[in-house]
Every structure is written in C-alpha cells, then in structure tokens.
Amino acid sequence: MAEVILNQVGKTYPNGYQAIPAIDLHIADGEFIVLVGPSGCGKSTLLRMVAGLESISSGELLINNQRMNEKEPAERDIAMVFQNYALYPHMTVFDNMAYGLRNRGASKDEIQRKVSDSARLLGLTDLLERKPKQLSGGQRQRVAMGRAMVRHPQAFLFDEPLSNLDAKLRVQMRVEIRQLQRQLGTTTLYVTHDQVEAMTLADRLVVLNKGHAEQIGSPLELYERPATTFVAEFIGSPSMNLLPVSITDQGLQLTEQVSLQADTKERGAVIWGIRPEHLQPCSESEADFALQVKAVEALGAESLIYGHTAGRSELLVVRAPGPFTPAIDQMLYLRAPQQQWHLFDINTQQRI
Amino acid sequence: MIERRPWLTLFSHCILILGIIAVALPIWVALVASTHPAEAFKQGVIPLWFGDQGWITWKKVLFSAAGNGVDVPVWLMMINSLVMALAIALGKIAISILSAYAIVFFRFPLRMLCFWIIFMTLMLPVEVRIVPTYKVVADLSLLNSYTGLALPLIASATATFLFRQCFLTIPGELVEAARIDGAGPWRFFKDILLPLSRTNIAALFVILFIYGWNQYLWPLLITTDDHYYTLVMSIKRMVSVAEGDIAWNSIMATTILAMLPPVLVVVGMQKLFVKGLVDTEK
C-alpha cells in the first residue's frame, strides 16, 4: 500500500499527438480515485502510464516515493484489472491467480495460501479448478480481481472493469469492489466513462477532458460546485440544464419577457445552469417561469419532463419526484431557487 | 433437407459410392498385384483377385530388399522417410513459430524487410531452382545425409504466416496482463503463446508431416546411396528398369507401404488435418 504521485505527467505520441499535456495528482495511501471522462479524454492512457504499459513522455511518477518512470510494469508492484479481464484462457482459475506469484519466485506453500485466501474472499473457492471458458461473466470478473489481489500490490489499477457486464451485475460488482477495496485498504486508480460508477465508487474523482483534469474532488463537491460547464454536464443524470443568458440590473434575462430575480453583482452574458432535480413544479402564481411540455418519461420513482420555455429553442429537463404526468403541450410552472443556480463564464466556461 | 425426395437421396448415395469405388480402385489393384508372383504379369493382365504369394512378397520388401535395383529393405527407407518427415515438420514449426513471434510481438528496424524475405520463399519452390540449390548442398557436403534431406526444406512462409495470424488474434491485454504478472518475452512465449497455439501446431504438424513424407524431387537429387533412400523416391528407382523386367508385385507392396503412414495420419487425425488444410490456405 502506498502513495501514488503524478508530477506534471504528460504523454506525447511519436507522431506528435499530445494526448495528455501535464497532470498533477496526489493519491493518498488507501484512497480510491476514479478517472472519469468521455472516450478519448486520455483516462486510459493515464492509467496505462501508471501501470508502465505506456511510456511517460514528461513529468514524474512516484509510487511509495520511488521514481517509477523507467521501471517495467512487473517492477512497479501494481496490479491491473482489464476491461475484457485478460484471463489466460488455457490456465485454471488457480493458475491464473498464481501466475504472477510464480513468476516472482514465491514458494509453493505461499502460493497455495495466498491464492486460497483471495479465493475465499471472492467466493471463488469452488471454481479454482475451472478454466475461464467455464465461468460466467461475473465469475470471470471476480477471477480478474482475484489475480490482482493475490499479490497484495502497492496499488490496484482498474480499466473499465465492469463495462462488459449486464446492468444488474454491474451494480452488484460495483458494491463488491468498493467493499473489497475498503477491506484491503489498497490505493486504487479506477477508470470509467460511467459517471454513476464514478460517483458511487470514488473517494475523489478526476474529471478528464481532452487530456487535462477539469476538476478533482469528492463526488459531492463535483456535484454541488462543478468548476466548469464540462463537469456540470458530465456529473449528474440527466445532465444539468445549461443556458446562455444575460444578467442585467433587472435580473437574469431568461427570455425577452421573463426575468428572474438575481442577487449577484455579475452583469452581462453568462451561462446559467440548474439541475433538473432543482426545478420545482409549482402553481402559476409562485412560478419563476413556465415550460411547454414536449415529452414525459415516467419512471415511477421519478418523472423526467422535457419542454421549451417560450422564445427559446433549448430543451430543458425537469426531474419531478413520484409519478407525475403532465399532458403534452400543457404549460408546466416552475420555480428555480437561486441557491441552486450555477453561473459560468460564457468564454472560459469556468464557474463564476 | 428441405423436402423429402427419396429418389434424389438414393441417387446421392449412389454417386458417392461410385466416387469412393473409383477413388479406391487403384489401391485394390495394387493390393491384388502384390499377392501374385512377378511372373504372373508377364503372361498378361493383372488378376482381379488375390493370389497366394502376398506373404512372401511383403516379407521380402519389408525385411530383405525392395528389389528392382533397390537393395535396401522397406523398413530402412521407412525410417529414412520418417526422419525426414519429422525433421521437416518439426523444423518448419520451430523456426516459423519463432519468426512469427519476433514479427508480431517486437518492433525493430527492418522488421517488414524480414517479413518480405520470408514471403519470398513462397515464390521459390524447389522445382524452379533445382540446379543451384543442389550445388549449395553439394558444396556444404550434405549430399547423402539426413541434414541435406531436411534442412533446405524447412524455411516456411506458410507456417510463419499461419502463426502470425494466430498470434494477431491474441488480445493485447493478455500480453499486458502477463507483463504485469512479471513474465518476460521468454516466459510469455513458453507459458502463454505455446499453450495457446497448441491446436494450430498440431494441425500444421499433420499437414507438414504429409508434405515432408511425400517429398520426391529433392531426395531423388541428393541421395545416391541406397541407405539414404526415402520410400517415396525409391519407387522411381524401382520402375526405372527395362520394361518387362518390372516386378510389379514388389513395387505395389512398396507403394502401399509408402503411402500408408500419411494416409493413416489423414484418416486418424481427420479434424486436425482439415483444420490444417484450411488454415494453411488463409
């Protein structure tokens, strides 16, 4: 178990393409860090640089206060769980888990003990003699984790480990991964493109966009105070409503007719953001503005209502609790409490 | 089938049985011929039913001498053929799997040049470069030797390509997992690559064994000493006597013995054989 420190770590490919300019990240001992972002944002590249599968072009990687840039993957004392599990198809579960230990010259007794310990923890004891082909997706996933755990490495690296599972199993494994990591206390770096997975697993999240970190923080920090419009849109489902508006002395000009009272010194063009769950349906008299309903998705526990406000083309989303089904083209009156607003600079997209 | 047409099905069976008979006819005749004394052929047509000299003829060719100018017994030539076939098959597999490994899993300068050099061998069958190849082998004093029989034939573009195809289907993550597990290039080759290529190796072995066993022109050129004769080429020596002196009974017995091992391999390992055949043409 160890601290993992990335100092200005960057990646430039031989063809000149700069995938990651420079990232600073300080992962505390035992911390669970999730790298999240859309595909092509450089999250896998970053993980693979930590693993040693991809060379580091600039900056420095420290694990346990030792420089790792030039070390082979096997020398970094890390373990990785791959998206497709990468189990050795010709080896039994036992051999899959034991392979790394064998290559490091562990004794037979030690291998036996460590593998059976990990197998017990993961509920794999009865499957040790099977080949990967004879396992279900969830079991393979567990073996992949077992292979990582068995060596008690300094750090776990996960590369979208749940994306090949069906939705139900994914939720179950998510919980299991979190429990195991707490139990073992191993420093963990986890890559995913799924923001729900990211929010539920992470001690801290790193939102990556085009190779740089948009924001680093706890899931709730990111939810409550997104630093940029990118983070605001990425975290939370459905996404935050973002509208370009202007703020004048009369308030926030939602449309030419509608202005909302705004207690801010900010003036001029800004991006106004509000989460769907913070738009509250109310009576016409209490309303800040109205929405013409265009579509309703009733999910039972909540309803998602999509619509336009007069004079604007953007589709806004409202998330109302419980079964709530306004008719199409009906006007839906909404309150938008000021304390739930997010304002962003229209040019830099940074939070104001 | 889509609909019942009993007559059509019967017709199919008839055609197939006819085909099988036509294909097997020469073997039948050969078997029959090997059971009659050599004199039987001087008086006219080969009889269509077995004679009583089979035991004598077969024992003679197998253990004393094949006859017709070949003074060594079939069992010796069988060993020669076996040595050559095994050396060619195993040699081809060994050097090809190593080169495919180098080409797929390493990046180094001139990699593609190596690939094309190996590819070139496809365009240079022995038959089109007989004289100079003979000269090289003669200069290396490899005439009449097992090395000379096998070594010049073990370069293989086909086998290299087959292994390359097979390796390319191995997911990159498996290599990465092995690296993280502390396996270097050699361990990876031994622990992961070889076990994963097992069926490919077996299928290729079947095809290459047949290829090696059936070599004809090459052993014919470089062996002048009876003790290095292979079974297949010895037939040429046996039929190269004046017409009328040909002892068909010995020749037929030798021929059947010469084709028996590869035929048994094909029939016994049919699945691997078919896989090998399809793989090597990809």
Place this chain on the structure above:
Amino acid sequence: MTVTFPQRPLPWLLLLPQLLVTAIFFLWPAGQAVKQAFYQEDAFGLSSEFVGLENFSHLLHDPLYYASIGTTLFFSFAVAFVGIALALLLAVMADRVMRGQIIYKTLLIWPYAVAPALAGVLWWVMFDPSTGPIAVWLKSMGINWNHFLNGNQAMTLVVIAATWKQISYNFLFFLAGLQAIPRSLIEAAAIDGASPFKRFWTVVFPLLSPTTFFLLVVNLVYAFFDTFGIIDATTSGGPGQSTKILVYKVYDDGFIGLDLGSSSAQSVILMMIVGVMTVIQFRYIERKVQY
C-alpha cells in the same frame, strides 16, 4: 494495435534460423539461377561467358519451349477443370445425404496423403499397356491403349493421376463452402418454388463462386509445380515432348541435358509465374474467402 516487448537483440535471434535457411537455400540459389540465366557454359562446364539475354531469346524462339507451355496449360486446366467438377458433384451429394456423411468424407479425402509419384505409379499399373486391367479392357473395346507410344494417351494418364490426388482437396473445400451457406437461404428459395436442381444453379453455385475461384487458382498452382513426381515417375515427359510440362523441362534441360543457361532462364520465367500466382492468391484471400 498489438502490444510489444521492448527488446533489441532478441527478435533478431528469433528470426535468425528462418533467415539463415532462407538465405542459404532459397535466396542464394535463386540469385544464382538468375545470374546463370545470363551466362552460357561451354560443353564441358569449364568456363562460362556472359551472354546477356541470349538464353531468353533462344528460349523464346524455341518451338519446343512453346510446345511445353502449351502442354502445361492444357494439363493444368484439364486437371483443374476435371478435379473441380468431380469434386463439386461429390460435395453436393455428400452435403445432401444425412446418413453416413462422415464415412463418405473419410473415404474420399485420403488420396490427398498419397505422394504424386505414387499416384502416378498406381495409375500406370491400371493403364499398363500389357498388364493393366483398364488398358486391357479398353483394348477389348477396340481402343488400342499404349501411353508409351501415344502422346494423347500419356497426357490422359497423367491428368487422371493428378486429378485423382487433388479431388479430395477440392471436395473438402467445396463441402465446407456448402455447409457455410445459410440454410435459411435455401429454404427461402424452396419456398419460392425452385426445384433442387434450379436451387443449385441459381442460389448455391453463385454463392460457391469464391470457393470455386480459389480452388481454380490452387489447382493451377498444384498442376504447375506439384505434379513433377507424377510426370517423372510415369512418363518422364514422353513420349516425345507430349507430357513435358515446364517444371519438368527445367529439370530435364538442367539436370539431364546439362544446358544450365537455358534451364536457368526457364527457372527465372517460372519464378515470375509463381510470383504472379502468389500475388493473385493473396490479393484474392484479402477479399475474404468463405470456407
């Protein structure tokens, strides 16, 4: 993208055996053949003299060479055509029958394992003018069979022997091709009212055309180069020139006739032919064959 190991000398070491064998026994002799094609050796093989393209021009003015090209083309297309047609017939029948398919398959594929030279000898025995059962039967039918004297009959014999050996190969590929055709397609044609015969020509055969073309190329390559043993063991190119295919002529002129210049020039031309065929084969296979 494949993942690779960062190593310098190792890949060269791995390639070394293959490259050595290739260089010593393939590239060097091939180079010698090319060089030799531009030289003329004197009658005793003591000295040789650079003659430029003379060997080639001799060759291209030699009616015997053209005769050999003609023989090769006839032989190859006859082998390919007969072999493909018979194999297709057998494969379609084998695909039809439910019972005994595996037995039929086993009993039809084994000739692949027989060496060409042995195939030649086996059929020679069948057709031997004085003792062969078929030859004798033909004589009783009024056909005077003697492939030692009659060129056409000699050609027929080597075509039969070469085809016999190759049918099993074609059969296997056709059967695989047939079994790869989705059942639903044939069922659809049946529902559209096509008779089995019509279904074959309008649905099955067109779908087999990639396999057929592939087999055509493979069979031509086989007839060009791998039938040396059949020719050598049965007819030795004769009678006269009637079965002297190009590959046999290279051997005959070089090893028996000791005309190294001409033999080498022929080798060079053959190398070019193999080159073209290999390229066709690879081009074609890139376009994905259905097995």
